[in-house]
Amino acid sequence: MGFLDIDNVTKSYGAVKVLNETEISVEEGEFLVLVGPSGCGKSTLLNMIAGLEDVTSGDISINGRRVNDVKPAERNIAMVFQSYALYPNMTVRGNISFGMEMHGVPKAEREEKIAKVADLLQITNLLDRKPGQLSGGQRQRVAMGRALTRDPDVFLFDEPLSNLDAKLRVDMRTEIKKLHQKLGTTIVYVTHDQIEALTLSTRIAVMFGGNVQQLGTPQEIYDNPANMFVAGFMGSPAMNLLPARLERVNGAMCAVLKVGDGSTITVPFPRAEDLTEGADIVLGIRPEAMTDPEGADRDSNALTETELPIDVVEPAGSDTYVTVALGGKDAIGRFRAHNPAKAGQPARFTFDMAKAVAFDPETETRLA
Amino acid sequence: MATAPTSEAVTAGTGTPPPGGKTRASVNIPRIVLYVILGLFCIYYLLPLYVMLSNSLKPLNEITSGGMMALPSDWTLAAWRSAWSEAQVGVAATGLKPYFANSFFMVIPAVAIATLLGALNGYVLTKWRFRGDTILFGLILFGCFIPFQIVLIPMARALGFLNISGTVSGLIFVHVIYGVSFSTLYFRNYYAAFPTELVRAAQIDGAGFFTIFYRILLPNSGPIAVVCVIWLFTNIWNDFLFGASFSDFDSQPMTVALNNLVQSSTGVKEYNVHFAGAIMAALPTLFVYIVAGRFFVRGLMTGSVKG
Amino acid sequence: MAQPMTGRSLRDWLPKLVLSPTVAMMAIFVYGFIFFTTYLSFTDSRMLPSYEWVGFDNYATLFKLRTWDIAVNNLLIFGGLYIGICCLLGLTLAILLDQKIRAEGFIRTIYLYPMALSFIVTGVAWKWFLDPGIGLEAVVQGWGWESFEFDWIKDRDMAIYTVVIAAVWQTSGFVMATFLAGLRGIDGEMLKAAEVDGASTFALYRRIVIPQLRPAFLSAFVVLAHMAIKSYDLVVALTNGGPGTATEVPATFMYSYTFTRNQMGVGAASAEIMLLTIAAVIIPYLWSELREKK
Numbered sequence: 001m002g003f004l005d006i007d008n009v010t011k012s013y014g015a016v017k018v019l020n021e022t023e024i025s026v027e028e029g030e031f032l033v034l035v036g037p038s039g040c041g042k043s044t045l046l047n048m049i050a051g052l053e054d055v056t057s058g059d060i061s062i063n064g065r066r067v068n069d070v071k072p073a074e075r076n077i078a079m080v081f082q083s084y085a086l087y088p089n090m091t092v093r094g095n096i097s098f099g100m101e102m103h104g105v106p107k108a109e110r111e112e113k114i115a116k117v118a119d120l121l122q123i124t125n126l127l128d129r130k131p132g133q134l135s136g137g138q139r140q141r142v143a144m145g146r147a148l149t150r151d152p153d154v155f156l157f158d159e160p161l162s163n164l165d166a167k168l169r170v171d172m173r174t175e176i177k178k179l180h181q182k183l184g185t186t187i188v189y190v191t192h193d194q195i196e197a198l199t200l201s202t203r204i205a206v207m208f209g210g211n212v213q214q215l216g217t218p219q220e221i222y223d224n225p226a227n228m229f230v231a232g233f234m235g236s237p238a239m240n241l242l243p244a245r246l247e248r249v250n251g252a253m254c255a256v257l258k259v260g261d262g263s264t265i266t267v268p269f270p271r272a273e274d275l276t277e278g279a280d281i282v283l284g285i286r287p288e289a290m291t292d293p294e295g296a297d298r299d300s301n302a303l304t305e306t307e308l309p310i311d312v313v314e315p316a317g318s319d320t321y322v323t324v325a326l327g328g329k330d331a332i333g334r335f336r337a338h339n340p341a342k343a344g345q346p347a348r349f350t351f352d353m354a355k356a357v358a359f360d361p362e363t364e365t366r367l368a
Numbered sequence: 369m370a371t372a373p374t375s376e377a378v379t380a381g382t383g384t385p386p387p388g389g390k391t392r393a394s395v396n397i398p399r400i401v402l403y404v405i406l407g408l409f410c411i412y413y414l415l416p417l418y419v420m421l422s423n424s425l426k427p428l429n430e431i432t433s434g435g436m437m438a439l440p441s442d443w444t445l446a447a448w449r450s451a452w453s454e455a456q457v458g459v460a461a462t463g464l465k466p467y468f469a470n471s472f473f474m475v476i477p478a479v480a481i482a483t484l485l486g487a488l489n490g491y492v493l494t495k496w497r498f499r500g501d502t503i504l505f506g507l508i509l510f511g512c513f514i515p516f517q518i519v520l521i522p523m524a525r526a527l528g529f530l531n532i533s534g535t536v537s538g539l540i541f542v543h544v545i546y547g548v549s550f551s552t553l554y555f556r557n558y559y560a561a562f563p564t565e566l567v568r569a570a571q572i573d574g575a576g577f578f579t580i581f582y583r584i585l586l587p588n589s590g591p592i593a594v595v596c597v598i599w600l601f602t603n604i605w606n607d608f609l610f611g612a613s614f615s616d617f618d619s620q621p622m623t624v625a626l627n628n629l630v631q632s633s634t635g636v637k638e639y640n641v642h643f644a645g646a647i648m649a650a651l652p653t654l655f656v657y658i659v660a661g662r663f664f665v666r667g668l669m670t671g672s673v674k675g
Numbered sequence: 676m677a678q679p680m681t682g683r684s685l686r687d688w689l690p691k692l693v694l695s696p697t698v699a700m701m702a703i704f705v706y707g708f709i710f711f712t713t714y715l716s717f718t719d720s721r722m723l724p725s726y727e728w729v730g731f732d733n734y735a736t737l738f739k740l741r742t743w744d745i746a747v748n749n750l751l752i753f754g755g756l757y758i759g760i761c762c763l764l765g766l767t768l769a770i771l772l773d774q775k776i777r778a779e780g781f782i783r784t785i786y787l788y789p790m791a792l793s794f795i796v797t798g799v800a801w802k803w804f805l806d807p808g809i810g811l812e813a814v815v816q817g818w819g820w821e822s823f824e825f826d827w828i829k830d831r832d833m834a835i836y837t838v839v840i841a842a843v844w845q846t847s848g849f850v851m852a853t854f855l856a857g858l859r860g861i862d863g864e865m866l867k868a869a870e871v872d873g874a875s876t877f878a879l880y881r882r883i884v885i886p887q888l889r890p891a892f893l894s895a896f897v898v899l900a901h902m903a904i905k906s907y908d909l910v911v912a913l914t915n916g917g918p919g920t921a922t923e924v925p926a927t928f929m930y931s932y933t934f935t936r937n938q939m940g941v942g943a944a945s946a947e948i949m950l951l952t953i954a955a956v957i958i959p960y961l962w963s964e965l966r967e968k969k
Contacts, residue, residue: 047568050568051572052568052571071571072568072571073572073573073574074574077572078572079568079572081569082565083563083565085563085565085566085569086566087569087583087584088588089584089587089588098570098573098575098583099572099573099574102573102574102579103574146573402771402776403776405771406768406772406776406782409768409786410782410785410786412844413785413786413788413848414785415804416789416797416801416844417788417800419803419804420799420800423803431809432808434809434813434814435814435817436803436809436810436811436814437814485696488693488694489693489697492691492694493694496690498690504694504698506961506962506965507701507706508697508698508701509961509965510705510957510958511701513953513957514705514709515905515926515946515949515950515953516905517907517925517926517929517930517945517946517950518709518712518946518947518950519704519705519708519709519712520929520930520934520946521711521715521933521942521946522707522711522712523704523708525724526704545700545704546704548697548700548701549701552697577689577690577693602791605793606792606794606795607793608793608794608795608911608912609907609930612911613930613934623793623795623796623908626795626796626799627795627798627911630799630912631915639803639809642799642803643800643803645799646795646796646799646800647796649795649796650792650793650796653791653792653793654788654791654792656791657787657788658784658788661784661787664790664791665787665852
């Protein structure tokens, strides 16, 4: 039994099921990110935790108490909305104090808390302004301030950064992480941005089609995606998913991939040692495991060097992405910046197969 | 409206194209024609108002001798005085004063109640949605469009049953019922665009159904409340059918009294008094229109364009 | 989309409770009354409602009445001309006003103010202005044009057109505003594209702008049709149905048959016909408007 328990929860609208039997247990102080494309059920789940939508079946408990039939205001949660949801007719002070007022907190105590929170978020100078006079980042802070005054058991964030411009988003992301480190409150955070998920969370639930595809630490999710959906969704550029065949060469299990010109390359694949020889698999390999030889991770024990013809070269400042045809798909490799690779010419690649995974092409789940 | 993209785009190029014309050479003549046409239409729309106003300030003989279009040569407020407090309306020579008051006593409560109900309905229909709410709204909306002739007979009986027939209260009752459809329409459309996240945030903050309405929605409903009040005020003030059907001599609204004044077949037709009375009946709504025309137009548009 | 919040009990039914007075009012005073009037139209009610079922007798009587015939004909003439002229005039004025006019707001205010007036006021103003004895005819004759005649309001064949004149005066500004809003809602970039394509102003309006005003036309039509069918006050104030029965319309017919001629059954039947006519226009309109919103 965790601090926040989602126990076998489903949600249907009439005949349409938007969330299938979902099990998530969150420990106190964790930062859980629900991530997935739109329509995956993540916001529905968050709204059910908040009490803004009914649970069709299953139970939600917070701090040991089943809250299915508890009003949102009595769940001891706080929520930060995508649009910030600041009351336009009230000042910042009014916005922050409204919740406490509703909960019958005496005025002196409210003032004290407002001052504390405003100080923490550096919005003291904004307290007498109306939301309409604030910038996006300032509104974001006020929305968090409003949530902070509640001393909630659980903080809920519903895509809080998606309305900010790119630079501010990165800044606020850091602020939220700092805030979590400082306060240690349990957080459930919904986003469709996989980078936010990876940077902020202590654990991630990747969702798709009303199901949790994988629940794990950012490292687990990134290194060992449970299936091809997770592999493709998390990480940018996405993991290369390349049809391949397993063959044993000189006693070692190898992945055999078609190259653009019709020939094949054979790469030793120790992780697949226990899989069936001759099986068709989908090889999952991240761009950073397909590098120029000088850029490879020298500590890895499964490096293979080979030469491949390059189709496209895309310099991206700190790195250069190169595209090659592999297994009938476009595979992207990550070279260091300033290297001589040219489109239409072959280049040396190093595959780090210790970081590669294998998926079943039928079920799309990870085999190794 | 002045910087609308359409007008800019339409007039880009020549800067001043004549309506439907292609002339590019002389810029000014079509432009002048355009203003002359617009000016003539101004005269067309203002003419009846001029006729009412100028003739209400003349003695009767200036009108009957063919001087309707002329300005008064002998300015007098006698017709106004007569229309206000002396003229024979129906059975009594009271002028229109008591009926003017009746209209106010009828309009103010009716508008207030219908607006409040409409605001609550709009709130429920957009922020507390339930199965079948759109159909229910459609059924309420249909009330805006029924020909009121269809309810005249049963309403006459219902007012009798409620013991308020022939009273101002009865008229208030009727106007509230058939005004709620409009106010619900206005508030529902307005609240539909009101961010639902605010309501959710307030729920999490611990506000209940009425607190959310009172503290979050109402303070942000200024514009639509003005639109709604103006629309209802204009409609109810200007109503004739219900007034004629459900009022007695002492509870008649202004429109009915004015019509009685004008249609009464006894004695000399005092056109100047009729015109003065007509302006009196028009003044409150005209005043509202001039002061808050923007909202009046918005109300008209909401009532038709966005059902 | 808003969802009803969690929990049963009070929180679930409170919103519905708040809505219930309106629902009850609509159920009784709109739908109940429609039902009641419909029922009466099948009874032999005269001065007071009676519950003696007579089937379609009232409708048969109604359709044989010459006055009803006149009323329906008048409505067709009035409605057709009223809607047609209002749309034409409204569109013309809207396009003229859309040419970057100086003092546009002021001109709009003048065009639209009659909409704020009661039809009774409009009726009184036009009644005397069109009266041949003192109004336009007398004035023009007084200016020296002795043979000038304009006595439509006293002419059985022409009186209905004076109703059109007054009604158009009152409502055309509103139609202008509807079209102007439609014009202002058209995407400016598209117009720029058309200009780059070499369209003349005339072609721009005919080929690009006016076809896009369809929604504005539709809503103007719905509002005008519905006003035409309901029109009662204006006729009463302007001509009171006369001369004779020359300007009788269904709305005045219903009133006089029900309340002054004590033929309640026939009056109810005529109200029924009015309702069905309006419903035929309004229900498809509401249906499409509400469906689009989903």
